Amino acid sequence: MARAEVLCIGTELLLGDVLDTNSQFLARELALLGIDCFYRVVVGDNPERIKECVRQALGRADIVITSGGLGPTADDLTTECLAGVFNAPMDMDEEVLAFIRELFASRNIKMTESNRKQALRPRGADILPNPVGSAPGIVWQLQKADLDGAGIESSYVSALGRDNPYRVILTFPGVPSELKAMWTETAAPYLARYYPAGTIWSTELKHIGIGESALAEKYAHLLDLPNPTVAPYAGRWECRLRVAAKAASQEEARLLAQPVVDEIRQGSGVTLYGEDDDTLEAVVGRLLTGHGKTLSLAESCTGGLITERLTDMPGSSRFLNCAVVAYSNASKVELLGVDAEVLNKYGAVSEEAALAMAQGMLKLSGSDLALSVTGIAGPEGGTEEKPVGLVYVALCAKGAGVEHYTRKLSLGNRVNRSEVRWRTANQALNMVRLYLLEPAALKV
Amino acid sequence: MARAEVLCIGTELLLGDVLDTNSQFLARELALLGIDCFYRVVVGDNPERIKECVRQALGRADIVITSGGLGPTADDLTTECLAGVFNAPMDMDEEVLAFIRELFASRNIKMTESNRKQALRPRGADILPNPVGSAPGIVWQLQKADLDGAGIESSYVSALGRDNPYRVILTFPGVPSELKAMWTETAAPYLARYYPAGTIWSTELKHIGIGESALAEKYAHLLDLPNPTVAPYAGRWECRLRVAAKAASQEEARLLAQPVVDEIRQGSGVTLYGEDDDTLEAVVGRLLTGHGKTLSLAESCTGGLITERLTDMPGSSRFLNCAVVAYSNASKVELLGVDAEVLNKYGAVSEEAALAMAQGMLKLSGSDLALSVTGIAGPEGGTEEKPVGLVYVALCAKGAGVEHYTRKLSLGNRVNRSEVRWRTANQALNMVRLYLLEPAALKV
Numbered sequence: 001m002a003r004a005e006v007l008c009i010g011t012e013l014l015l016g017d018v019l020d021t022n023s024q025f026l027a028r029e030l031a032l033l034g035i036d037c038f039y040r041v042v043v044g045d046n047p048e049r050i051k052e053c054v055r056q057a058l059g060r061a062d063i064v065i066t067s068g069g070l071g072p073t074a075d076d077l078t079t080e081c082l083a084g085v086f087n088a089p090m091d092m093d094e095e096v097l098a099f100i101r102e103l104f105a106s107r108n109i110k111m112t113e114s115n116r117k118q119a120l121r122p123r124g125a126d127i128l129p130n131p132v133g134s135a136p137g138i139v140w141q142l143q144k145a146d147l148d149g150a151g152i153e154s155s156y157v158s159a160l161g162r163d164n165p166y167r168v169i170l171t172f173p174g175v176p177s178e179l180k181a182m183w184t185e186t187a188a189p190y191l192a193r194y195y196p197a198g199t200i201w202s203t204e205l206k207h208i209g210i211g212e213s214a215l216a217e218k219y220a221h222l223l224d225l226p227n228p229t230v231a232p233y234a235g236r237w238e239c240r241l242r243v244a245a246k247a248a249s250q251e252e253a254r255l256l257a258q259p260v261v262d263e264i265r266q267g268s269g270v271t272l273y274g275e276d277d278d279t280l281e282a283v284v285g286r287l288l289t290g291h292g293k294t295l296s297l298a299e300s301c302t303g304g305l306i307t308e309r310l311t312d313m314p315g316s317s318r319f320l321n322c323a324v325v326a327y328s329n330a331s332k333v334e335l336l337g338v339d340a341e342v343l344n345k346y347g348a349v350s351e352e353a354a355l356a357m358a359q360g361m362l363k364l365s366g367s368d369l370a371l372s373v374t375g376i377a378g379p380e381g382g383t384e385e386k387p388v389g390l391v392y393v394a395l396c397a398k399g400a401g402v403e404h405y406t407r408k409l410s411l412g413n414r415v416n417r418s419e420v421r422w423r424t425a426n427q428a429l430n431m432v433r434l435y436l437l438e439p440a441a442l443k444v
Numbered sequence: 445m446a447r448a449e450v451l452c453i454g455t456e457l458l459l460g461d462v463l464d465t466n467s468q469f470l471a472r473e474l475a476l477l478g479i480d481c482f483y484r485v486v487v488g489d490n491p492e493r494i495k496e497c498v499r500q501a502l503g504r505a506d507i508v509i510t511s512g513g514l515g516p517t518a519d520d521l522t523t524e525c526l527a528g529v530f531n532a533p534m535d536m537d538e539e540v541l542a543f544i545r546e547l548f549a550s551r552n553i554k555m556t557e558s559n560r561k562q563a564l565r566p567r568g569a570d571i572l573p574n575p576v577g578s579a580p581g582i583v584w585q586l587q588k589a590d591l592d593g594a595g596i597e598s599s600y601v602s603a604l605g606r607d608n609p610y611r612v613i614l615t616f617p618g619v620p621s622e623l624k625a626m627w628t629e630t631a632a633p634y635l636a637r638y639y640p641a642g643t644i645w646s647t648e649l650k651h652i653g654i655g656e657s658a659l660a661e662k663y664a665h666l667l668d669l670p671n672p673t674v675a676p677y678a679g680r681w682e683c684r685l686r687v688a689a690k691a692a693s694q695e696e697a698r699l700l701a702q703p704v705v706d707e708i709r710q711g712s713g714v715t716l717y718g719e720d721d722d723t724l725e726a727v728v729g730r731l732l733t734g735h736g737k738t739l740s741l742a743e744s745c746t747g748g749l750i751t752e753r754l755t756d757m758p759g760s761s762r763f764l765n766c767a768v769v770a771y772s773n774a775s776k777v778e779l780l781g782v783d784a785e786v787l788n789k790y791g792a793v794s795e796e797a798a799l800a801m802a803q804g805m806l807k808l809s810g811s812d813l814a815l816s817v818t819g820i821a822g823p824e825g826g827t828e829e830k831p832v833g834l835v836y837v838a839l840c841a842k843g844a845g846v847e848h849y850t851r852k853l854s855l856g857n858r859v860n861r862s863e864v865r866w867r868t869a870n871q872a873l874n875m876v877r878l879y880l881l882e883p884a885a886l887k888v
Contacts, residue, residue, distance in 0.1 A: 014481050016471030017675075020464070023486070027460030037458050038493055042467070049482055171767025196536035204461070213516040213556040223518060232517055233456060234619060242461060297769075304748030307769050311747025312862055314823055322775035324768055325741075325751050331766035333811070365775070379758055412550050415576060418756055419621065 001245075002160055002195040003036045005061035007053055009068040009078050010174055011044035022067045022172075022179050029183060033191055034198035034246060035063065038108070045075040051085050057086075058147060058167055059154045063191070068174035070135040072194045078171055079138065083122035086142070086150050091121045098129055100134050128170060128186055133178040137171035139190065164194055172301055173325050186298040201253035202244035203275055205264050210271045212239040219264065221283065228257040230264075237423040238273075270441050280429045281309040287436040288319035288369075295432065296365035297323035298357040298372040300348070301391060305375065306425045322365050326357065336360035349374050351406050354392035358404065362396045369435070370396045373428055375409070378432060389420055393428045394430055395442075405442045407431060446604055446639040447480045449505035449737040451497055451523050454512040454618055455488035466511045466616075466623050473627060477635050478643040478690075479507065489519040495529050500592060501613055502529075503598040507635070510832050512618035514579040522615055523582065527566035530586070530594050534564045540571055544578050572614060572630055577622040581615035583634065598821075608638055645697030646688035647719055652874050654715045656683045663708065672701040674708075681867040682717075682724070714878060714885055724873045726751040731880040732813075733762035739876065740809035741767035742780055742801040742816040744792070745835060750817065750869045766809050770801065780804035791830065793818050795850050798836035802848065806840045813879070814840045817872055819853070821864045833864055837872045839879060849886045851875060 006026050012018050023040055030037050039060070043053045057064045069078030084088050097119035104111035118135045121127060128137035144166045147154060150273070158164075170187050172179040207215060212234040216223060219241065222230040228245035243260050247253035265272060274283045288295055297307050299318075307323040310316055324335050329348055332338040337360040338353065346352040357372035375391025382388035389411035397403040409427055411420050434441045447448035450470050467484055473847035474481045483504070484745040487497045492515070501508045513522030515606050534687050541563035548555035562579045565571060572581035588610045591598060602608075614631050616623040651659060659676050660667065663685065666674040672689035687704050709716060718727045732739055741751050741764075751767040754760055768779050773792055776782040782797065790796040801816035819835025833855035841847040855864050855870055878885045 014484060015472055016468040016473075019468050024460040024463050027458055029460075031459050038488060038490070040458060040486035040600065044482060046482070053483075136777075200459075202459075202461075211553050211556075213558045214554065216517045216558060217556050231455070231519055233461075234515060236621075242456070267769075276579050279666055299748075300564075302752075303760070303764075304743075304751035304767060304769065305756075307748035308746075308752045311769070311771065312865065314861060316747070320747075320769075321772040322768065322770050322779055323748060324766065324779075325755070325764075326766050327750065327755065328763050328765040329484075335768075335808070364779070365500050410550065410552065412547070416621075416625075417758060419576070 001034060001036050001198045002062040002063060002164070002191075003061045003158070004030050004065055005036060006037060006040040007044045007057055007066045007173075008040065008386065009045065009050055009066055011040050011075070013068070014044045014422070021176055022174065025176070025180060026065060026067070026183070027313050029188060029374070031200040031202070033188065033273070034200060035191065035195060045069065045077055047077050047081050047084070050077060050081040054082060054085050054169075055152050058142075058169075060156045062158050062160060062164065063195070064167070064169045066169070066171045067179055068315060070137060070173040071170060072112065072118055072135075076117075079120060082125075082138075082140065082169060082171070085144055085152075086121040086122065088124060091123050092116070093119045093121050093127060093235045096121075096136055102208070103134050119207065122183065125169075128172070128182055128410045130173065130178055130182050131185055132181045133173060133175060135178070137173065137182060138169070139187075140169040141165040142167040142169070153199070160195070168194070171325045186245070198246050199250055199253055200244055201250050201257060202242060202247050203257065203261060203271055203409040205241045205243065205261070205268070206235075206238060206274045206278060207240065207268060207271045208273050208280065208426060210239070210268075215239055215241060218267065220234060225260070228260050231261060237419075237426045269324060270438050273430070273433060280310075280426055280433070282313055283309060284429050284432050284436075285313055285316055285319060287433060289315070291436055293369055293436070294319050294321055294365075294367040295369045296321055296361050296367040297369060298326060298361040298370065299323065299325050299359070300332070300372075300374040301377040302373045302421050302424050302428070303327065305421050306371070306428055309425060309429070319368055324361060332357060336364065347391065349376055349386050349390060351392050351394070351408065353394070354394035354406060355404060358394040358396040362398060368398050369432065371428055371432060373424055375420070375424060377417045377424075379417060389415060391420070391424045393424070393431060395431050406429060445478060445480050446507060446608070447482060447505045447600070447602070448507040448509055449501040450484040451501055451508060451510045452479060452484065452486045452512055452618075453489065453510055454493065457486050457512070457517070464620065465620055466615045469620070469624060470509060470511070470627070475644055476646065477632065477639065478698050479635065481641060489513065489521055491521050491525050491528070495520060496593065496721040496826060497597050498526060498529050499594070499598050502586075502596050502613075504600045506602050506604060506608065506611060507639070508611070508613045510615045511611070511623055512615040514562065514581060514615060516556070516562055516579075520561075523564060523566065526569075526582075526584065526613060526615070529596075530566065530568040530590055532568060536565050537563050537565050537571060540565075540580055547578055569613075572616070572626055574617065574622055574626050575629055576625045577617060577619060579617045579622070580628060581617065582613070583631075583887070584613040585609040586611040586850070587611065590688055600622060604639070612638070621836065628757070643692075643694050643697060643762075644688055644690050645694050645701060646686060647701065647705060649681060649685045649687065649705070649712070649716055650718045650722060651684065651712060651715045652682045652724065652870060654683070654712075654718050659685060664710065666704060668709070669704070674704060681863075682872045687746055710880050714882055717874070717877060723753070724870055724877070726757050728873050728876050728880075729757055729760055729763060731877060733759070735880055737813055737880070738765055738809075738811040739813045739815060740765055743769050743770060743803040744776070744801070744817055745819040745821040746817045746865050746868050746872070747771065749865050750872055752817070753869060765811055768808070776801060780808065793794040793820055793830050793834060793836065795836050795838070797848060798838035799840070799848060802838040802840040806842060807821060812842050813876065815872055817868055817874060819864070821861045821870060823861060824877050833859060835864070835868045837868065837875060839875050849875060849879065
């Protein structure tokens with residue numbers, strides 16, 4: 001397999017002034033092409049340090065991809081640093097110059113002297129066209145003699161054959177839309193042609209109700225597989241197993257991964273809530289729609305978070321009629337019809353209050369299901385008996401006798417308010433999911 | 445100035461499975477401490493490559509910061525790789541072990557054998573406590589002799605004095621909330637104490653109701669200042685001016701920036717809604733509390749988002765009693781007492797419906813103010829007359845004759861559902877802010 005190294009150039013990246021999204025794009029694209037990437041390096045607009053990073057990258061990868069530093073200003077140094085490493089003269093590319101001139105004319109912007117710089121390229125390099133901006137990149141194929149001449153030592157012996165260039169450098173501007181367009185139109189086909197390796201197919205299997213270490217233990221026998229690989233990741237009160245397979249084509253890779261994916265699907269049962277881009281709320285929404293059930297909510301400490309998550313997806317009006325955020329005791333009594341006696345006797349944060357809120361909401365809304373939450377999100381309001389992080393969730397279903405389920409959560413006082421709310425929302429959403437999927441799991 | 449290098453460890457970062465937001469956080473924080481950062485390196489879960497990167501970083505920076513690889517599973521390698529570089533034995537930290545045990549017990553989760561690994565630390569390193577998760581990091585001060593012993597050559601001659609550690613390594617887990625909490629509580633004070641370099645003081649002046657280019661034009665004369673510097677950034681339906689000054693101390697830097705900050709505060713008037721960590725919802729919450737007013741909400745297309753944002757801050761029960769998410773027409777009529785005739789005649793998305801919702805909510809809740817939102821968040825449900833992105837907001841205040849204000853927003857159909865909801869929430873919250881600050885601004 002070919003090996004690439006990504007070099008992101010720009011002081012703004014080191015200062016955190018911009019969030020680097022190019023790296024994630026390039027990483028995914030390289031994986032799809034079946035090209036390994038072992039290092040990504042971010043360096044500022046400093047010629048010595050840029051050149052040092054280029055030399056290091058050429059010493060340990062077949063393909064060096066740079067982003068950033070192709071603009072017209074004085075701190076855009078990428079092209080001249082690359083030329084500098086190889087002592088190559090810079091030639092003006094007349095075709096590119098004409099293209100830039102035309103681009104500026106068409107946009108009715110005055111072309112400045114500094115824009116001429118963007119038409120320069122090191123002798124021997126080809127232009128990597130930019131279909132959406134003024135700064136093209138370069139594709140520069142290099143031979144072993146070029147590296148020897150530049151004094152670059154390489155400990156890395158490529159596994160590639162003689163048909164491949166010894167090394168290649170591809171440069172891109174830092175503007176994400178330009179980088180993406182150049183990658184898709186030119187760079188990706190170029191790399192696929194010269195490095196027709198395999199590709200990686202991957203999927204994320206998302207779990208809830210099981211910890212990362214328990215998940216890793218359960219599937220310990222899969223974690224050392226060479227292909228497909230299986231790796232656990234902790235998320236925000238959920239965890240994921242990533243299954244990835246390498247093969248010559250996406251279809252082959254998927255087939256290779258399938259038995260492992262199937263084994264996990266089988267083994268995880270209801271703790272597996274979704275895959276890839278699925279969110280817990282989207283899964284719950286799909287289940288409600290599929291079962292033709294409507295849901296209403298009575299939220300206290302989550303303050304509308306569960307409703308907000310459920311309604312963030314298109315079509316949520318099909319399963320959600322209404323919700324009440326009953327923050328004060330008075331609103332619990334007046335809006336939801338909770339018996340004031342229940343609040344007096346057990347407190348607003350109690351199983352009894354949660355249940356009364358859900359029952360009240362069920363009646364008020366006429367929906368099939370009602371979910372309620374009451375708890376102490378903190379940082380204040382906790383007592384010894386009822387500490388921050390104590391939350392009660394109740395789910396009621398319409399029908400003879402009103403079927404109901406409750407959960408007590410102890411999320412701990414070391415978790416901040418937003419996390420208490422988020423985790424509560426996940427647990428509450430999961431109760432609805434389990435109710436629709438396998439009510440028996442709720443009775444545990 | 446001290447020099448840091450950030451090392452992000454995790455194959456998922458190289459594969460693009462997660463977007464790396466830690467790097468931006470660390471970059472900004474280092475800048476605030478006046479610590480240079482010349483390189484950031486991302487490497488996968490491979491022991492040889494991790495060790496190589498650690499050695500390189502120690503050879504060119506005073507401070508090495510790692511993120512990722514502290515979890516309980518077999519591909520979490522950071523701590524053992526660090527120990528490996530220096531041939532240091534790993535000791536079990538009994539205090540950390542007891543803490544992890546307790547954490548798992550309090551969450552009612554079974555602690556697995558693999559979690560014990562998280563209590564290991566290289567001999568000589570101290571624990572960097574993790575207030576929100578099970579994986580602590582380490583702070584490891586190293587002497588020149590340690591590097592010599594490990595065969596690490598350093599071409600870098602630090603400009604720091606003898607009072608500083610020769611090198612220090614700080615490790616953090618990859619989970620952003622944990623990394624941030626550990627940084628803020630322990631690492632930042634530690635670095636500030638050991639590396640009291642010059643520093644950057646900066647503030648973000650957050651604006652709403654004015655665009656980025658208009659803001660840049662208004663303050664064009666400030667944008668080329670050398671120190672303090674002023675830079676505009678576009679946010680999510682808001683924009684910010686960042687004022688930053690460099691000096692020997694925070695106080696000196698702040699004084700240097702003060703005149704510029706004052707000029708902007710003066711010039712921006714009510715378009716400046718807050719500074720630094722202020723959120724629009726927090727500002728509104730503070731104003732409500734300060735004025736001793738209560739607010740209730742009737743949300744339709746925002747689905748609870750405004751309520752959720754307002755209740756995400758501690759103490760929100762002081763100003764928020766309750767809210768209703770009235771998604772269906774039936775719930776607008778039954779819960780909020782909206783006249784069905786209004787919905788029939790003008791439609792649910794109309795100024796009249798918004799007003800009736802706010803008036804109904806005011807009556808239902810008995811609060812001082814009621815805010816309502818109705819609109820078409822998309823992607824479906826738009827018509828030629830009422831396209832996606834059309835939203836009406838109404839604000840009613842209790843009193844003789846019921847004072848009320850309405851706003852029509854046309855957010856356009858090129859904006860996705862989440863953005864329509866977010867922008868609507870910002871506009872609605874800003875109406876409450878303006879009402880409390882300067883009601884005349886609402887009458888425009």
